[in-house]
Amino acid sequence: MSEGYVDPTRETFGAFRRLAEEGPIHMLNLVRLRDKAVYPDGRAATGAEAYAAYGRESGPIFRRVGGRIAWSGDFRLMLIGPAEERWDRCFIAEYPSGAAFVEMVKDPDYQKAVIHRQAAVLDSRLIRLNPRETGQGFG
DSSP, X not given: OOOOOOSOOHHHHHXXXXXXXXXXXXXXXXXXXXSBOOOTTXXXXXXXXXXXXXHHHHHHHXXXXXXXXXXXXXXXXXXXXXXXXXXXXXXXXXXSOHHHHHXXXXXXXXXXXHHHHHHHEEEEEXXXXXXXXXXXXXX
């Protein structure tokens, strides 16, 4: 399988930063892990172990900037979409603002922790959302 999406491009990160501040943001995370992590230094770990290390090391920074997990779930079936697509981690992270997310990713300790994410992830989607009122309707 070819390499998937792991990190944002400079252009898309710039577009993220240029979006108007509107209060809290949601970041939909869909993550497919490697069977074996790929570290630059060659250390051995599974993708799940490397992603867990990312969570442990980035968690304090995520919480410090006001982040929280708004929703988390386990992938079961692709009902509409590519049948071969599956996700090992599915969650929505909430940040008080886009600036809080930027503060997190620019933190030197986060930049050390993200090495584990890069080693762990085969493919991912990270989608910025503007949260809306929840209820019973689709529209």
